Amino acid sequence: MNIIRDVIKPIGKGLKITMRHFLEPKDTVSYPEQRKEQFARTRWRHVLLRYEDGLERCIGCSLCAGACPVRCIYVEAAENTDEERYSPGERYAKRYEINLLRCIYCGYCQDACPTGAIVLREDYELADYTRESFIATKEMLLEPLPVRDEVAEAVK
Amino acid sequence: MDKRVQEIVLRDSSTPAIPNLEMGGNVLLTRLDEIVNWARRNSIFPLTFGLACCAIEMMSSAASRFDLARFGMEVFRASPRQADLMIVAGRVSKKMAPVLRQIYDQMPAPKWVVSMGACASCGGIFNNYAIVQGVDQIVPVDVYVPGCPPSPDALIYALIKLQQKIRTQRLGMLLELKPRTDTPAIGGAETKTISTPNSSLPSVRAHET
Numbered sequence: 001m002n003i004i005r006d007v008i009k010p011i012g013k014g015l016k017i018t019m020r021h022f023l024e025p026k027d028t029v030s031y032p033e034q035r036k037e038q039f040a041r042t043r044w045r046h047v048l049l050r051y052e053d054g055l056e057r058c059i060g061c062s063l064c065a066g067a068c069p070v071r072c073i074y075v076e077a078a079e080n081t082d083e084e085r086y087s088p089g090e091r092y093a094k095r096y097e098i099n100l101l102r103c104i105y106c107g108y109c110q111d112a113c114p115t116g117a118i119v120l121r122e123d124y125e126l127a128d129y130t131r132e133s134f135i136a137t138k139e140m141l142l143e144p145l146p147v148r149d150e151v152a153e154a155v156k
Numbered sequence: 157m158d159k160r161v162q163e164i165v166l167r168d169s170s171t172p173a174i175p176n177l178e179m180g181g182n183v184l185l186t187r188l189d190e191i192v193n194w195a196r197r198n199s200i201f202p203l204t205f206g207l208a209c210c211a212i213e214m215m216s217s218a219a220s221r222f223d224l225a226r227f228g229m230e231v232f233r234a235s236p237r238q239a240d241l242m243i244v245a246g247r248v249s250k251k252m253a254p255v256l257r258q259i260y261d262q263m264p265a266p267k268w269v270v271s272m273g274a275c276a277s278c279g280g281i282f283n284n285y286a287i288v289q290g291v292d293q294i295v296p297v298d299v300y301v302p303g304c305p306p307s308p309d310a311l312i313y314a315l316i317k318l319q320q321k322i323r324t325q326r327l328g329m330l331l332e333l334k335p336r337t338d339t340p341a342i343g344g345a346e347t348k349t350i351s352t353p354n355s356s357l358p359s360v361r362a363h364e365t
């Protein structure tokens with residue numbers, strides 16, 4: 001047995017690979033401190049959008065609930081009146097709930113919506129301790145009212 | 157919260173979370189709690205329990221890009237005797253349910269369960285006769301992770317939440333970690349009586365209507 005050829009050289013060859021990978025930049029994303037960039041069309045937690053004037057886009061048509069393959073959306077519609085107007089159309093969603101645990105984040109609801117009210121966004125930090133905390137109600141899903149920047153308007 | 161939401165079957169975990177860990181009372185025991193919890197939450201050995209597609213994401217969260225080793229969780233154990241966390245990754249069929257429960261019973265206390273994915277947490281898209289509608293019907297679940305499949309970051313977020321929960325544990329709670337008595341034991345003489353686990357419980361169908 002040739003010590004140099006059979007032992008030392010293979011070990012050196014192996015260590016060379018190890019050292020090469022050791023010196024390469026690291027792949028790891030240190031998640032809680034540093035986030036992986038999400039893809040542009042990532043589908044995670046839903047958001048109910050509003051128009052620029054603050055009215056809700058959702059008209060309570062339940063098409064999203066019909067398109068959902070797991071039936072995890074519940075929509076209850078009610079009529080808009082002139083005193084109580086939530087959306088531009090005739091009706092609005094009085095109750096809108098999504099069971100985020102049952103949802104498979106397929107985005108079919110987003111495709112089915114005629115007004116583009118429901119969209120899936122990038123918030124993936126959804127884990128929780130109890131099962132009932134996954135029922136997202138309309139208040140939780142609606143995006144906040146647009147805040148008018150009065151200072152900027154006055155300057156303009 | 158309205159009634160329809162409350163009707164969901166809730167199986168709380170065996171580790172109740174205490175909201176804030178106050179100092180006071182027995183200082184010595186509180187300190188000991190902190191040391192024990194620190195050791196426990198930073199050396200969790202998960203059990204390899206991949207049942208379906210979610211397992212791929214579980215594996216990739218242990219790989220170098222996401223690297224569970226940063227949390228001391230990289231040692232996936234194939235034996236329940238050496239594991240303290242069961243990540244149920246994937247759909248649990250009714251045939252698998254007794255096996256899952258038996259493996260859970262074989263794990264030494266303290267033990268935790270993370271239900272990963274829509275299927276394990278509530279049945280997901282498989283609302284049918286063959287799939288258990290939520291693994292919380294057979295074992296107490298500590299953290300639920302929604303998603304189909306949850307991305308490795310979402311799983312790591314859940315594991316961080318689990319670490320936070322372990323942090324709030326008290327040693328006195330170990331008494332509560334006994335096997336639950338209201339869940340039928342699997343194995344031995346009673347095996348035949350539990351072919352459908354918890355069939356008496358109402359099924360989780362809050363959003364089916």
Ligand code: SF4
Pocket residue numbers: 064067068069070071072073098102103104105106107108109110
């Ligand atoms: S993303 Fe898919 S599963 Fe989730 S609510 Fe929309 S249609 Fe239903």
Ligand code: SF4
Pocket residue numbers: 057058059060061062063064065075093112113114115116117118
């Ligand atoms: S979100 Fe869209 S599809 Fe669903 S009820 Fe509202 S308007 Fe209709």
Ligand code: SF4
Pocket residue numbers: 104208209210245246247272273274275276280303304305306
């Ligand atoms: S939740 Fe989705 S990815 Fe996970 S096991 Fe079920 S079907 Fe597969």
